[in-house]
Amino acid sequence: MGWDHFSVHRQLGQLNLQRAMFRWRRMLLRLRSPRRIIATSLAVAFFLLYIFSGIFILSARQPADPERLRLWLSGGMVIYAVYHLLRSVWTPRIADLELTAAEQLWLTGAPLQRSSLVVYHIGNVFFASMLKACLLAVVLAYDVSHVELLVLGVFGALVLLETTRLGIVRWSAGLDRDRQIRMRILATALAVCIALQVLARLFAATPAGSPTWLYVLNSFHALGETASCQAIQWLSLPWIASAELAVTENYTLGTLLSMLLSAALLPASIALVIYTDAWACRQRLQREQQRLAAGDYERTQHGGDASPEDLGLYGWFVSMLERFTSASDGKIVALIARQSVSVRRYWGTIVFSFIVPFALCLSPLLTGQITEQWIFVVGGIALCTTLLAPPALRLDFRRDLRRMVLLRSLPVRPLQMVLGQLAFPILITLLFQWATIVIAAAVTHPGVWQVVLWTGTLNALAVFTFAGENALFLAYPHHERAEGIAMMIRAKLTFLGKAALIGLALLVLVVWGVLTRELLPELISTPAFVGGAIAAAWMMALIAVAAAAWCWRRFDLACDIPPE
């Protein structure tokens, strides 16, 4: 394991600084455009609202027990690490330190040790971690004695989590096929164990037949209890010092010790990542050499042109589409066929991403409250559709920033392009919705009108969500693995926007329900309510699709693609 001279790290630090300055200047230059003004105003409003609520609203609550806070912080990091482990072993992509193409050429091609590249990568997350720590401090400031130590502790914990994640990714890249399968089983078993612990605590804390909101409330408590349990706390040893620091009540010698330990753990974890990275590189090379020695290879490359016949179920789907669509729809079918290849490639990740939402949506069925069960299942589906499905199914424009020139050059109309790009993510979300609704309806028997109403509106919500998400992406594009403050604020704003939209939609639905009941005869009030709600939902969905098509038509290749 070799280390470069300090001057090399200084150069890499300067590179980061220059790049940040360039982005800052670019942002200032573009600030005057209307859409940037909107984005900036929203970001400023978010910050003000966040700080205002932190100072004036959250400070009015009962302060949390520092010990519990400490356990949650350290245990929470372990649960995050398990999540990254699970994701890593199920993801087929092998990331080489997650460097961009330019970094791969100019940094891996330069006379630099791999250790410098790892340090460079970790250095890139320092600023974002500090900002996250500051934002968290706004919420937790009232619970601790020293805000500065809280920021320092959370910052240390977050950076350690990032090095752990990188270590897990590199370690996973070094595994051979058999070991990867074994690790998939082990990691899944570990995640299932944690989930069962949470469920067991939830049911122990909530008397049978309690209202569903109590289950929701207690689920947070159960998650916190699980994070605080002995097994998780043993695993969280590396985060104990940071967590201890975060909740320090008085400055003592122990505080200094926690600070030193927390600081010392960072280089130690970086060293571990470097060691793991070297191991992964060796393992990959050894596997190549073994295959070569065994003659286990081809001289000609396969898989150049994928025809629908080669694509199994998806191929069948595509050929059916071709059979039943007109020649003018052929372009959409071609785009869908292309998406099907990606779906086939990432099916494991997609299925994994939907297992948890599926279980969460159906979990209210265990509460024994028939009326509430159906409402909570439907609410769960709505939340999963708007919040979890879009990040899990990035198989649309959001994945194609590098290929925008190619997409633009295709003789496809904007609306056709949007339909072709969004078809698969929407279809997968619809499958998830239908499966959940069928099971929930079979258990709770909510009635035909309820099933029709929610199937119709939730399906429209899926279309609206993906169209809206893509319209937003085309208006404010970003790279797939973009991180940093802008991305964090964007995520928070999008979340708030979606929550507000769902709230507004529910309000409109209630008003519509009251109106139809009051103004129409009983015989037609229910069909009118259901039909009107579905029609309105689909109208919104179609408007969102049109907006996405408009954004695609307005997408400017010359200036809309952000620097990587």
Place this chain on the structure above:
Amino acid sequence: MIDVQGLTKLYEDFLAVDDVSFSLSAGQICGLVGPNGAGKTTTLRCLAGLIPATAGSLNVAACNLSQDPIQLKQRLAYVPDDPPLFDDLTVGQHLGFIGKLYGVADLTSKANRLLQYFELADKTNAGATTLSRGMRQKLAVCCAYLFDPQVLLLDEPLTGLDPPGIRALLASIRLRAQAGATVVISSHLLAMIEDVCTHLLVMQHGRVQYFGAAEELRARFCDARSLEEAYFAATHDGLGKPAAADVVQAAPVTIPIQAFQNGASR
């Protein structure tokens, strides 16, 4: 200066480069030619230490790649086809960063001279995203020349350059070789590189079809009127293949599904 023995590279289950061996001395310029997918870029990337060779011994600029990769990279420059640049750095900042990383003395005047030579002086403060394809190529070459590498590996360096740019680049390659550098140029434009190359390495299906002096290749195929024809003869290209006009007329226009995929260039 470059000594490659039995270079082999396996990507998963595909043998991209198969037992390639060749040697070049200081001052020699080797044209690396071959059809698409012949293994040229993989060979160059292995030589540059960007990807590990599955087997073989690679000695570049008096350094063994497996024993001293850092020293090797200090003495070698690799310019890929359509080089990726830092989108958020200017032209001048690219040169500044590379110069400092490689410890270049007299950086400013050297960088200015290179920018002048490749007609990029007025772009010093321009962002990388504002550059044309040819300008990006020129900037990458400037970065490569900046630290006077002993070995230069250029992958399709002429693509995207205008005629004066091509002329300037080829002249600079000649000068570098005269100063003692070993140069490998991968290119499909045989007629363009014909005059500068002292050696040719012809690859097909990952294997070496020919390695030796450029004149010897021509001599081996007496009927060939140019190096290009000799190359076609060496790679047996054209035999049993339909005429280009027939292909254009017969082939329907389709959107290749795989064209969109993320597969890394080899």
